[in-house]
Amino acid sequence: TRSTRPQRLLNAVRKHATRGDPQSVISAIDHFCRHSEWAMNIGDEKGSILDSVVSELNPEKVLELGTYCGYSTVRIARLLPPGARLITLEFNADYAAIARQVIALAGLEDRVQLVEGASEDWIPRMKEHFGIETFDFVFLDHWKDRYLPDTKLMEDCGLLRKGTVLLADNVICPGVPDYLQYVRNSLSYKSCYFKSHLEYTKAEDGLEKSVFLG
Numbered sequence: 001t002r003s004t005r006p007q008r009l010l011n012a013v014r015k016h017a018t019r020g021d022p023q024s025v026i027s028a029i030d031h032f033c034r035h036s037e038w039a040m041n042i043g044d045e046k047g048s049i050l051d052s053v054v055s056e057l058n059p060e061k062v063l064e065l066g067t068y069c070g071y072s073t074v075r076i077a078r079l080l081p082p083g084a085r086l087i088t089l090e091f092n093a094d095y096a097a098i099a100r101q102v103i104a105l106a107g108l109e110d111r112v113q114l115v116e117g118a119s120e121d122w123i124p125r126m127k128e129h130f131g132i133e134t135f136d137f138v139f140l141d142h143w144k145d146r147y148l149p150d151t152k153l154m155e156d157c158g159l160l161r162k163g164t165v166l167l168a169d170n171v172i173c174p175g176v177p178d179y180l181q182y183v184r185n186s187l188s189y190k191s192c193y194f195k196s197h198l199e200y201t202k203a204e205d206g207l208e209k210s211v212f213l214g
């Protein structure tokens with residue numbers, strides 16, 4: 001059977017990255033996506049904005065919705081102090097298997113917990129299953145029609161505290177109009193837009209950073 005694009009992406013990482021060197025894993029994926037096959041990783045341009053938000057916040061407890069191949073997982077985890085924890089949710093078993101290997105190649109498995117399952121099933125179980133009180137940082141990059149319901153679910157489950165930062169990818173392309181309208185108009189969030197480009201293209205896209213006000 002033909003290989004899948006995530007499998008070919010992993011092969012490129014194995015070939016060009018250095019085990020235990022997260023930057024080489026990031027560079028190998030960006031090179032593959034620019035010169036071989038486009039894939040829906042946040043990419044280097046928006047990735048630099050993600051890096052700056054994470055570095056400024058220095059979060060201890062991080063949640064990522066939508067692991068895919070683990071590119072943004074590696075970008076975030078490489079910036080976390082060793083005691084910090086990143087929980088990333090991915091419900092496609094094939095993608096999860098690829099992501100586990102990408103995260104291991106980067107040498108970051110000690111900071112990352114990849115949970116195979118749906119966000120809507122696991123968000124309500126964060127407290128009792130992972131002992132998480134609240135998250136400091138949440139990165140949203142899964143199916144775009146899940147951003148808003150999952151944000152409301154995190155609110156209802158008490159997983160957000162005053163100052164928790166939500167960062168959402170693709171608020172222009174493919175777009176998340178219902179989510180944007182919510183975080184920009186709700187009195188519970190202070191929101192701002194970081195203009196950028198869709199990964200590996202010249203199309204406009206951007207990230208929305210929303211601070212929960214409690």
Ligand SMILES: Nc1ncnc2c1ncn2[C@@H]1O[C@H](/C=C/CNC(=O)c2cc([N+](=O)[O-])cc(O)c2O)[C@@H](O)[C@H]1O
Pocket residue numbers: 040041042065066067068069089090091092095117118119120141142143144146169170173174198199
């Ligand atoms: N409820 C859920 N729980 C757990 N995992 C879930 C989930 N919903 C989706 N996922 C996973 O998250 C990833 C989906 C990403 C959608 N991004 C996109 O559709 C996307 C598209 C473009 N684009 O078309 O240009 C550009 C981008 O940056 C994009 O992120 C996939 O790995 C999928 O299996």
Ligand SMILES: [Mg+2]
Pocket residue numbers: 040041042141169170
């Ligand atoms: Mg995305």
